[in-house]
Amino acid sequence: MADKLKETMPSNDVNGTPKPSSPNADTAEQITMLWEYSPAPESSEHISISDKYHHFIGGEWVHPEKGRYMTTINPATENKLAEFAEGTSEDVKRAVKVARKAYEKSWSNLSGKERGKYIFRLARMIQEKARELAIIESMDGGKPIRESRDVDVPLAAAHFFYYAGWADKLGYAFPGRKADPLGVCGQIIPWNFPLLMLAWKIAPALATGNTVVLKPAETTPLTALKFAEICMDAGLPDGVVNIVTGAGQTGAAIVNHPDVDKIAFTGSTEIGKIIQKSIAGTGKKFTLELGGKGPLIIFEDAPIDQAVEGIINAIFFNQGHVCCAGSRLLVQEGISEKLIKKLKDRMETLIIGDPLDKNTDIGAINSRSQYERIMKYLETGKNEGAEMYQTSGSLPENGYFCRPTLFTGVSQSNRIVQEEIFGPVLTIQTFRTPDEAIEKANNTPYGLASGIWTDKGSKIFKTGQKIRSGVMWANTYNKFDPTAPFGGYKESGLGREGGLHGLYPYVNLTPV
Amino acid sequence: MSVQIQPDFSYTIPIDTVGVEERVSRLNKRSIKKESKLLALKLALSMIDHTTLEGKDSEGKIIQLCNKARIPYAPLPDLPPLAAVCVYPTMVATAKKALLGTSIKTASVATAFPSGMAHLSIKLADTKFAVEQGADEIDMVISRGEFLKGNYNFIYDEIAAVKEACGRAHLKVILETGELETLENVRKASDIAMHAGADFIKTSTGKVSPAATQPVTLVMLEAIRDFYNETGQMVGMKPAGGIRKAKEALQYLVLVKETLGDAWLTPDYFRFGASSLTNDLLMQIVKQLTGVYQGIHYFSND
Numbered sequence: 001m002a003d004k005l006k007e008t009m010p011s012n013d014v015n016g017t018p019k020p021s022s023p024n025a026d027t028a029e030q031i032t033m034l035w036e037y038s039p040a041p042e043s044s045e046h047i048s049i050s051d052k053y054h055h056f057i058g059g060e061w062v063h064p065e066k067g068r069y070m071t072t073i074n075p076a077t078e079n080k081l082a083e084f085a086e087g088t089s090e091d092v093k094r095a096v097k098v099a100r101k102a103y104e105k106s107w108s109n110l111s112g113k114e115r116g117k118y119i120f121r122l123a124r125m126i127q128e129k130a131r132e133l134a135i136i137e138s139m140d141g142g143k144p145i146r147e148s149r150d151v152d153v154p155l156a157a158a159h160f161f162y163y164a165g166w167a168d169k170l171g172y173a174f175p176g177r178k179a180d181p182l183g184v185c186g187q188i189i190p191w192n193f194p195l196l197m198l199a200w201k202i203a204p205a206l207a208t209g210n211t212v213v214l215k216p217a218e219t220t221p222l223t224a225l226k227f228a229e230i231c232m233d234a235g236l237p238d239g240v241v242n243i244v245t246g247a248g249q250t251g252a253a254i255v256n257h258p259d260v261d262k263i264a265f266t267g268s269t270e271i272g273k274i275i276q277k278s279i280a281g282t283g284k285k286f287t288l289e290l291g292g293k294g295p296l297i298i299f300e301d302a303p304i305d306q307a308v309e310g311i312i313n314a315i316f317f318n319q320g321h322v323c324c325a326g327s328r329l330l331v332q333e334g335i336s337e338k339l340i341k342k343l344k345d346r347m348e349t350l351i352i353g354d355p356l357d358k359n360t361d362i363g364a365i366n367s368r369s370q371y372e373r374i375m376k377y378l379e380t381g382k383n384e385g386a387e388m389y390q391t392s393g394s395l396p397e398n399g400y401f402c403r404p405t406l407f408t409g410v411s412q413s414n415r416i417v418q419e420e421i422f423g424p425v426l427t428i429q430t431f432r433t434p435d436e437a438i439e440k441a442n443n444t445p446y447g448l449a450s451g452i453w454t455d456k457g458s459k460i461f462k463t464g465q466k467i468r469s470g471v472m473w474a475n476t477y478n479k480f481d482p483t484a485p486f487g488g489y490k491e492s493g494l495g496r497e498g499g500l501h502g503l504y505p506y507v508n509l510t511p512v
Numbered sequence: 513m514s515v516q517i518q519p520d521f522s523y524t525i526p527i528d529t530v531g532v533e534e535r536v537s538r539l540n541k542r543s544i545k546k547e548s549k550l551l552a553l554k555l556a557l558s559m560i561d562h563t564t565l566e567g568k569d570s571e572g573k574i575i576q577l578c579n580k581a582r583i584p585y586a587p588l589p590d591l592p593p594l595a596a597v598c599v600y601p602t603m604v605a606t607a608k609k610a611l612l613g614t615s616i617k618t619a620s621v622a623t624a625f626p627s628g629m630a631h632l633s634i635k636l637a638d639t640k641f642a643v644e645q646g647a648d649e650i651d652m653v654i655s656r657g658e659f660l661k662g663n664y665n666f667i668y669d670e671i672a673a674v675k676e677a678c679g680r681a682h683l684k685v686i687l688e689t690g691e692l693e694t695l696e697n698v699r700k701a702s703d704i705a706m707h708a709g710a711d712f713i714k715t716s717t718g719k720v721s722p723a724a725t726q727p728v729t730l731v732m733l734e735a736i737r738d739f740y741n742e743t744g745q746m747v748g749m750k751p752a753g754g755i756r757k758a759k760e761a762l763q764y765l766v767l768v769k770e771t772l773g774d775a776w777l778t779p780d781y782f783r784f785g786a787s788s789l790t791n792d793l794l795m796q797i798v799k800q801l802t803g804v805y806q807g808i809h810y811f812s813n814d
Contacts, residue, residue: 034774035551035765040543146541305734306531341741349770358543455526475528 037351040358042145047135049222053084055091055245056228058098059238065090070247072221075142076355076364076399084221087246092253095213095242099184100259102239103211108181110209116167119206121234123160126153126199129230133223137195138355140222142364142400143318145356155480156199159498162482163203166503170208173500179507181209182285183261186254189224190267191217191366192321192422198224200497201264202241203482208506210262211240215254218247219367255279262286262505266323269420269445269491276494287495287505289323289487291420292448295441296326296477297463299434300334302453306475308342311426314451314477316350316404319365320424323492324449326477328417329428330437336430340408347391347404354396362424364399371400374423381407381416386427412443420446434459438466447489451477470496521664521704527695527731536726542766549762550800556761557584557793558592559779560786561619561750564599565626565718571606573814574599578610580814585794588801594790595779596649600625601642608646619649619684623674626688626717628653632670639677649682650674651785653717654701656691664704671708684712684750684783689728690720698728702735712748718785723753726767733771746775752785758796761789 052069054061064085072081085091107115126133130153137148170179185205189197194216205212216224224243231241244250248271255263255275265275266289279286296314298307314326331339355363365371382388390403405425410417417427431437441450449471452460460474468489473479480486485501487493495505544552562581564573574597581594596617597607607618620642624630630638639650652674658666675683685705689698705713713732716723729751736747749772751764761784768776776782791811799805 033551035555035769035777036548037542037544038546038548040545150541301526303526303528303531306528306535309531309535358541455528475531476534 037359039354041354042135042138042356042358044135044139044356047132047139049082049136051082053082053221053225053245055085055087055095056225056231056241056243057091057095057239058102058242059232059236062091062094064088065094070218070245072140072219074139074399075219075366075368076396078398081140082222084225084245087215087244087250087253089253091244091246092213092250092257095244096184096186096257096259098239099211099213099242102237103181103183106237107206107211107240108209112168112170112209115206115209116164118234118236119160119164119167119203122230122236123157123164125230125234126157126160126227129226130154130157133195133226135356136222136226138363141191141194141220142355142366143321144360144363145358146360147318151480152193152196155482156196159196159199159203159482163207163502166204167207170503170507173503174507174509176512177509178512179208179503179509182506182508183210184259185210185212185262185264185506186257186260187212187214187264188251188254188267189214189216190323191220192318192323194220195223195227197266198227200266200502204497204502204506205264206240208503210506211242213242213244213254213260215244215246215251218245221245252278258282260284264497264505265289272493285505287487287497288493289495289497290448290491290493291446292323292325292488292492293328293418293420293444293446294324294326294449294451294469295328295330295467296451297437297441297453298329298331298335298339299452299454299456299459300332301455302335303455303475304335304339304342307453308339308346310451310453310475310477311343312346312350315426316362316424317478319362319402321366321370321422322478324471324478324486325422326449326451327421327426328441328444329426330431330440331428332437333430333432336428340406340428343406344389347406348393350391350404352391352393352395352401352403362404365402365423366400368400370422371402374402374421374425377416377419377421377423377425378405381410381414381425384410384414384416386410386414386416412440418444434463438463442466442468445491448487448492449473518668518707519703521668521700522662524696525699525703527699529695529727532695532727532730536730536767539766539770540726540763544762544766550797552762552765553758553793553797553800554592555777556758556765556784557790557797558595559783560594560790561596561598561752561783562594562790563597563718563752563785563787565621569600569603571603574603574606575610576814578607578616580790580812581611581616582614584790585798585811588797591794591797595783598651598785601638601645601647604642604645604647617648618646619651620645620647621651621653621717623652625651625653626719628655629657632673635670636673636677639674643677643679643681647681649684650678651684651686651714653686653688654705656688659692659697659701664700667701668704668708671705671710675709682711683709684714684748685710686714686717686752687732688717688720689715689725690722695727695731698731699735702732703739706735706739706747710747712750712783714750714752714785716751716753716785718753724751724755724785726763729764730767730771733767737772740772746781748781748783749776750783750785755784755786756788756792758789758792761793
């Protein structure tokens with residue numbers, strides 16, 4: 001076609017010679033080809049990832065004391081991305097010592113306005129490097145670039161902007177009381193939203209005058225290390241932010257370090273309980289943001305096509321690796337058949353594949369171990385007698401990919417209904433009356449988030465009051481904003497992050 | 513023979529506007545590149561109802577329009593022709609003659625277009641005249657005043673009567689969504705039109721603002737999908753008015769692909785009612801083939 005065009009369009013006469021005006025309907029090419037989207041991968045060529053990363057302590061890269069390193073891979077290709085230091089208690093000691101010194105010598109002595117300037121700078125630099133951060137987030141964690149580009153990175157920047165604004169206004173946040181920083185905060189973040197969780201933790205800590213020792217998850221350390229580079233470039237005083245990488249033992253070393261004043265943890269309920277036990281009686285403050293098994297309540301008067309879209313966002317966002325994912329669908333009996341049919345049709349249009357492709361809806365499962373855990377749950381579900389439905393499309397050969405999955409014919413007592421799977425797996429139950437929906441929604445150990453779909457505003461509030469969860473979204477799901485507090489009831493956690501409430505865990509309040 | 517039971521049109525299907533807009537904006541993020549883009553541009557070109565609906569239309573202008581529809585861009589003779597030429601009833605004979613021997617359809621607006629403010633007998637006469645003149649397709653308007661009164665049976669009966677008057681000609685029913693205002697009304701009007709026998713449902717006359725929008729189109733596509741699932745009948749869709757850029761056209765194609773599927777991605781089931789879109793598509797096609805943009809002056813304004 002292109003050659004033919006060149007023949008008919010000589011360069012010195014771009015408009016070509018006029019064609020005879022005979023009808024060309026017979027010769028015109030017929031479009032019979034199926035229209036498919038061509039691959040649209042985001043280029044990773046300009047991304048710089050070092051072969052080896054050390055700890056970031058006191059404003060510089062520090063070799064781990066024991067000299068041990070771990071490897072992080074791209075879960076979509078299983079290729080190695082980089083090595084990073086495995087932190088030991090010696091490394092943690094060093095980091096906490098530096099953080100303490102920075103707290104006493106520089107950071108806590110700065111005025112709120114000065115601290116705010118640094119945090120604003122961090123926020124702007126995240127925006128400037130948004131593209132690079134998004135691509136690395138997708139490479140390291142397997143999430144679709146559409147999400148890391150449109151959700152993770154912009155929200156991370158928004159959190160820094162928001163808390164930067166509070167830094168010099170703490171007197172207004174707590175009228176009549178003086179807000180003093182705590183000291184050194186130990187922060188342990190998960191692998192599902194690495195940079196965003198870092199922002200949730202670091203931004204309020206810095207705004208209130210604390211210093212930080214943060215450990216990213218062992219499968220996704222890269223954006224935290226990139227953030228360390230940003231801290232250096234921003235000229236943040238040395239030791240205010242320290243990043244120690246490693247796995248569970250490194251985290252335990254942070255939790256158990258006697259000179260840490262506060263622990264902020266986001267992760268599994270299992271680890272949350274261990275942390276709570278180990279810091280009992282130490283006087284350390286803590287916030288825990290743990291698991292969830294969010295119910296989605298669809299009433300029969302709901303706008304059904306938009307409810308389907310909401311369900312898709314609730315459970316398939318980030319491959320279901322979302323603590324507040326809506327993983328239990330409760331649908332009113334009268335519309336269940338229609339809704340499930342529509343949901344299945346919609347699921348067929350989800351594009352699964354290369355996380356870096358701009359058209360990908362579902363990326364890779366974060367790690368082999370998580371992949372195996374999800375597969376085990378699929379087996380459990382089938383063994384429990386539930387009916388499994390998965391989409392039909394093909395999966396990439398390499399990497400850890402899981403088809404979007406539905407389970408029907410489940411009961412409240414099934415493990416797949418009670419336990420957090422943390423994958424693209426939705427269970428479907430029906431209900432007949434609002435009371436039954438509320439009872440089923442509340443009948444798990446979790447209480448992080450929930451969703452309700454109905455055309456009737458009063459029903460939203462009436463039902464919402466009785467659902468025990470930290471967040472309830474109405475006619476939408478998975479909407480986040482730095483100004484809104486987030487946290488759980490029951491085994492979903494303690495304390496709130498985000499908004500004005502998110503300042504409390506980082507300050508000591510005394511009457512003026 | 514199966515007896516089709518009419519739904520109760522006084523029942524309103526709830527639609528959440530925020531949710532619809534969110535879905536549209538997510539679909540707009542689809543990245544269409546390279547071969548996929550070229551194919552989509554050509555596909556869009558082949559779906560255009562090339563339209564002139566002005567009081568000053570002349571035979572000469574209609575003939576020019578038909579020539580453009582046959583050969584959209586002479587330097588690229590292999591491009592597909594446009595789908596149809598859409599004119600007023602009095603211009604149908606001219607268009608029909610100019611399009612003789614081609615696959616391009618002659619479409620005519622009828623039923624006291626664009627307001628529809630006439631008695632049914634006049635609307636039927638208008639339709640029959642256009643069909644007698646040789647129209648392959650009739651674009652009718654619904655009586656929005658009666659619809660907004662809640663007189664849904666009136667709308668249904670009127671569409672059914674016009675459908676009968678069309679005979680073998682295809683019927684496109686213009687809802688004039690800009691005057692219906694809410695998405696719930698759009699959905700209801702779509703359902704009435706399809707149950708009354710529409711072959712296509714169409715957003716707008718192009719004489720009222722806003723004309724076609726993507727949220728409105730998405731709601732209509734969802735109505736078509738639900739109608740297909742209920743009855744097994746495929747109804748076509750035609751957004752009309754306000755679509756001027758190739759990029760928007762591709763966004764509409766994405767909406768169709770991901771709502772109705774590939775079966776609807778043909779001129780038999782999807783059309784663009786537009787006039788200035790043709791040249792933008794042509795410019796983009798030439799850009800895809802040569803790597804450089806041509807000046808607008810190289811493309812004929814017909």
